[in-house]
Amino acid sequence: MSDQQRPGYQVDTYVRPNLSYCCGRGGKWGKSCWQGPNGEGQCGGASECSPVKEGDRWECRRPKQAGGACAEGPRPDGTCCNVQPPCTPRRTLRSMRGMVSKIAALLLLLALIIGIHPGTKSFVNPTAIDAGNLSSVHAGFTRQNGCASCHGNHINEAGGWLLAAFSSNDTSEQCVDCHRFAGPAMKAHNQDHAKNEKYAGQAMADVSCAVCHNEHKGADNKLSKVSDQACASCHKPEFGNFQRGHPEFSAKFAAAKPGNIYFDHTSHIQDYFVNPKHMKMGRDPQFAAIAKSDCSSCHAIDKATREIKLKSYEQVCANCHKTQIKERELILFEPERMTAAGSVLTGLSRDGDEEINTKALKNLWQSMAASGRSALSRFGAEDLFTGLSDSVARTAGSAWSRSKDLPQADPPESGWFAGENSEGNPALFYRAVKHDDPVLQAWFKKLRAGLADKDDEKRALAREAMNDFLDKQTGPGACGKCHAAGLRTASKTSTGQEWKYAAHDATAKDQLKPYSHPKHLNVRDAGLGCGACHQMSADSKYGKYFTPKQVPVESYESNFAAIRKETCVDCHREGQVVSSCQTCHAYHTKHELNVGSSNKELAKK
Amino acid sequence: MTVQDQTSSKQEFSAPLAGTPMAREQAVKFLGLIIFAVLAWIAITIFVWLGRRNLWAVSHITGYVLFVVVLGLVFLKARKRLLVLPLGPVRDWLLLHFVLGALSLPLYFQHTGTFWPQGRYEQFIALFFYTASVSAIVGIIFQRIYPRRLIDLGSQVIYERIPTELANLREEAEALVLQAVRETNSDTVGRYYAESFQWFFKKPRFVLSHLLGTGRSLGWIQMRVKVLDRFLNQTEREYMHKLEAIAMRKNGLDAHYAMQGALKLWLFVHVPSAILLVLLACWHLIVVNIYS
């Protein structure tokens, strides 16, 4: 090994790692020659010296650096005795490293540009711009046009393609071609918040699709999944998780909106179903016994979705309320005084001039005596008097026009009758046929229309009559007992919805996704049943809202206490059930796929 | 004689040659750079955290930061080429290179969000990034371990001179063997040389063993001597001992070859993959801006 004490050390030549080639003999584990290759990396072979003729002798002229004159001396013909055959110079390590780098870079450049798929449309190798697989929902229909399905500048020529780097190329415009929403696509929650004075002064920038929905993340990528932090961009202060930071639910959550039907759960469950004094004739004690503790006796749990629909009237309410309907009669006319129905028909107020009223009635009796039922056609709506026969009308008309009593008879189960009503007063009255009695429906329709009348007087009359009709104790058919809230609304048209109990609406304000009862039933302590989340609130004044007076919806107090966050947090917490924003809340308002004719074909493929 | 002059002739005695002023300077600079890098990474992490909550273009910006870091890394090579410009000595740039390299690792994952990207060319970027990073770590390990071992071999040799030295040792060994045969009139040593040591002296051997620091080669040499011992007379035995001494010197040469080779060859992975990484990163920058 090189030791500084070795003699002749100073004749060691410099080591030149900066040159590209070195003597090839070293490569074969021999001694490098001191001359080295020339600049181009060639070696022509070398002789150790060029002999010189001194007198008649050739002498060696090997330089001191290579060891001085050699012992053997030149050959007799004057050539050096130590000619080295050429070597194959090899690259130095440094130079080899440079070559590897250059070749690798060149190959890369070629690979980027040259297409390895023959017949490819773009000049650049599609693998070189492959950003990842599309999600499976988008992959199918975009196959034909490839990248150009969404990226417009993909088909540009090379110059334009490169220049596109300097412009903004948001693909969101293409998204909107198929994806439609209830409001503007790029605005938060698809609503224009700028118009809402609650957000006055807050900057509400447009949010393009690509900000939250990232494609090219593989076929299994769920595009609709967005991180909770994205919601935090507007909804501040941000909270760490549902359990710890989410605000408490609104004060009347799941119990804010009254239905159309007056049903006091508390009184039914704690009183009517329980207390024997309510088990009058016609009321089913067996049903009451079940219903008092089993919600599924009235609510169709097996068909549960967001709402748990009620079973039909026949299955539920009829068990107790069947008889009440028939017991309460619709008093059409009374001989001596103006009835509510009469005032609506005639347009004469009951509090008005008695003489006029009496005269009008007398007139009516005479018409009825003469024409029977058709005398009532002057009032218009025929369906108000469905099932009223001529004979009944004549009977009533002829008796009352001569101030005589009506003949004694027994009223029928249901239908029109002129005689003594259940209170013992003479009247032309109607007994409901069944729960959805058409006559009563017609009458309420008329009254509702009357409530919407432009004329003040007519409106007042209708209101008075409505109040009578909807009276809980005396209203005909006992409709008002349950249906008052829905019927009291004024409307010129009738859809029938006013009778129905009306499902709770998922409010757009909370952007809540429909709650799924099936997933949650019997998840919590099975013994609690529905009561696990819907707890009755003993001191709520349920009836406060259901008055004839106009009361705001906000005053409604449900039988059930509002559902508090802790109910949900029991399971929806970190480490247990999923509790991201998107579990319950939706960002987009009414997302629809608007697949146009051309796209439809593609989408089908 | 003034008071000042006299007190300045305080006698200082040698301190053990532990570290030069330059070494201390470099240590301080390194510490400063590490602190700066940690702070920078914290700032970037905070930025990413904020960005996700404010719908900023987080990937774009972390991408640009990463690009700048990668360019900073590559600038070490450029600095070496532009040595004559007054941009600071290369040792300071290497410290920056270490720190930027360490910084690039978390930054990379913060930018991609995944260990293996979806797109084909992005997978190549990931591949070259990983090879560059892993080769860098391997290189650091080599640079920490091998120089001390090379010193402890006892004497130094320049890598490019190893073939010549090897050839000299080979000649020396062969001359010794020939002399032994001539002197003792027995060809035992010569025959055995052809069977065993000839292979050994041909080129560097037991390279892996020298890299790992095991003593395989020493054991081999000793065993060869032992194997022949029973067939030798005293003179031959002395020749074999001399041959063993030459073999040990050659063994030291092998160790130099192996370890200095490793110190040079790790760069064959690191530099080309870094270059490819930079080229692909530039391409990525262009493509991303074209399509978004």
Next chain:
Amino acid sequence: MNTQQSLRMERPRRWDAPFDPAMTDKDVDALMERPEFAAIDASRFPAAAPLRGILQNDCRIVEYKPGDIIVREGDYGNSAFLILSGAVRVVISPSLPQQVLGRAPEKKRKAWSVLRDMLTYPRIPEVRDTSLYGTSATDIAHLHRASLLDATDKAALFGAGVNLTADMESLPPLVEPYKTALLPSGTLFGEIAALGRVKRSATVYAETTCKVLELRWQALRDIKNRDDAWRDKIEQVYRANLLKTQLPEHPLLKGLDAETLKKIADQTLFETYGSFEWNVDFKAGNKQNRRASEMEQQVLREGDYPDGLLLVIGGFGRVTVGLGNGDRTLTYLREGDHFGLDELFDAWKSGENKVYETSLSVLGYLQLLRIPYPVLADLVFPKLIEPAGRLIDAAARPIEDDAFMEWAVDQRFINGTKTMLIDMEKCVRCDDCVVACAETHNGNPKFIRNGPTLDNWMVANSCMHCVDPVCLIGCPTGAIHRTLSGGTVIINDLTCIGCGTCVNACPYENIRLVPIREKSGQQVIDPVSHQPIMKATKCDLCSSLPSGPSCENACAHGALQRIDLQTLIKTARIGA
């Protein structure tokens, strides 16, 4: 070499590039008539280098105007001067301010031109532009000539209100505090710097128009070697001047007034040990594997009685104390150090006789001033505050701690001011240092990354730019020289004749001879001897580059440094 592919060029000779090409035979004749030269026996000079030849080729006649600075204190120089006519003054003390002396800034190449060369250098080793050879004189001939008249604050030099015209005959004298002395015609000055390769000890300027014969070192050496009278005169002048100039400069005596110093100087003896050409014995000793300390001359031993304080004014000395069967080096001494203070001071204080606690030996050569004890007791010790520690205390240190110093002193690495020290534990053998050196020197590295090693410290084979550069001694042409201000040792490729004297002289084998080639790659061959033309090459400390030594800049791991080892060793430098 393939002879068909070689360029023929005659081998350069010693006087191919004379000191002054304008020296004519007439000039030489005039010189030969002067008594100084007439007394020399010209027959003693060899035919290859006759006296006339020396005078014509290694000397030049320079004319100075009043005010011109001939030599600057602090510069390095390779020439001595003989005053032919006119009045010349030497500034004794204090030194003239720096801005007056008017040093020209060292010219550096522009970074961009260096960068361009770094990228386009020839990929063939040792390419030279042979068309440049044999044309120009040495670059040191073109000196920046400064003048006292260029000083900005002339009043400080000459006094207020003095009229200074460009064509005055004689310069007015310098005012207080500057003390000057007149050097009459026939005086030889500047020999200290030329002989000892040290800095100029004083500034010398022309008072009137004067003619001066500048003899470069080669001339001085040859004449001194061949003529006894010259040798004696030179040595006498050398010693006297050295004493006069170095005694007041010594750190230990700074602060004494001029009168006291003169009294001391009158009694002080000048002693010199060893020889300037110490490298010959040193290298011979190395080859025989003799221990360095065996070859050193003892100045004094432990136990000897001291009779005077020794001040070191040149060369190196080793301070040792016996340890076991050997001697342990406690420290080394160089210019500015002293020896024996502890013992003499003790003796003075206690009144008892004290002996030397340590020994002193010579490293190469050693120049001492010996101040006798009575002078010390009388003039020096009363004012001296007792030194804080003792040199002998260093002997209590662990042996391990001084291993590096012992080794560095043995190898004489202490000589270097820019030793290339590589920490092999940090070095990853990447060779970036060699590549950087090559790239900034037209593709040719100037050092080898290998050298004597102690544990992890390697001193590589790169010129150390020694304090005492022995390589300068034998150069026939002066191609190897010291630059003016920095003391960097440079080989002028244009005038190097490839004789290899410096190569053989360097004790550390840091200079190499290389065969040169043309741009095309052809070797350049001497047609007469059929040997390739050689040039000596070595590290030039990148003195022409704006960025400093490329090797140190390029080392990525901070393993390589160019340092003076004394900053690392921090030995007990007494008086430092």
